[in-house]
Amino acid sequence: MHAFTASAHTFVGRRKHNEDAYLLDPVEGVFAVADGMGGYAGGEVASRLAVESLAEFFQHVAVDAEATWPYGLDPSLTLAENRVDAAIRLANRRICEGRQGSLRDMGSTIALVSLLGRSAIVAHLGDSRVYRLREETGGPVLAQLTRDHSLYEQLREGGVAVPPLAEFGYANVITRALGPHEEERPELHRVELRAGDRLLLCTDGLTGPLPPETIAALLGAGPVEEVCERLVHEAFLAGSRDNITAIVIAMTG
Incomplete structure (x- = not known):
């Protein structure tokens, strides 16, 4: 695995x-x-259930190579992709049950990165x-993955003409998430990494x-701990009215 450093920061905001x-594992x-969504109590419970379920599953299969998975393997996916798929489907099941x-x-919502x-x-x-x-010949390039x-x-x-997201009256309407549908599965893909790349995982409050x-x-300037806090702080100063969470991963070797 690449050498990396990582940091996370979350802020209740307004x-x-x-x-x-x-x-952060x-x-x-x-x-x-x-x-989380569904009122402050439901939102807090759902997001906590999601990350706790993910942590438990990844740690469980890491410790016990013969552990039984909650879902059968999808032959169209690699083993690593199946592991991520199963982890998120299990998190969805836990939320559905609650x-x-x-x-x-x-x-x-959920956004996940598994380094391989x-x-x-x-x-x-x-x-x-x-x-x-990523640093390219012409300078740093930010790609939304x-x-x-x-x-x-x-x-x-x-192809519908829509205004900028900040001016759209239904900006917060989500069409897929953990919880509403028991058979929901994540959209996933593999991306290549290079030394020097930085990854940002964040909620829409940022x-x-x-x-x-x-x-x-902001993402390219400084150690990951400082970058993480600065991103969250700048989002708050820019007027964010939501909770703000960021994880920054710097590939160092």
Whole structure:
């Protein structure tokens, strides 16, 4: 596996409760952010269930190579992709099982990175995102590695003329997430990595107020701990009205 450093930071921001959660597991090389939905109680429970379930599964299969998986292997996926797929499907199952009473509407987005040698598996549901900043000949290039599962993105992809996201009246409508459907599975793919790359996993409390050029400038400047806190702080100063969470991973070798 590439050598790397990683850091995470979350901030309640202008909300009364923090419905974001994150997983930072450098030992297994697994990182995730989750943005809960369904009222403050439901949101907090759903995002926490998501990251706790992911952590338990990855640690379990790492310790016991013969552990029974909760789902059969998908022959169209590699073993590493199957592991990520199973972990997120299990998190979805846990949230679905808890959707009762006051928690009946809870759900969560998820954005996950699993590092594998000189590549990574990127998986997501919802509008939490993963970016990669890479130094190219002409300068640093920021690439968004996930595509939002949202009404806005669905309309845009369908060729419908839509205003900028900040001016769209249904900007918070998510079309896929953990919780609403028991058979939900993540969108996932493999990306290649180079020494010097930086990855950012973040909730929409960060991406809403910060344009890509600002994210790129902040992401490339300084140690990951400082970068993480600065990204969250700048999103807050830019007017974010949501919880704000970021994980920054720097590939160092």
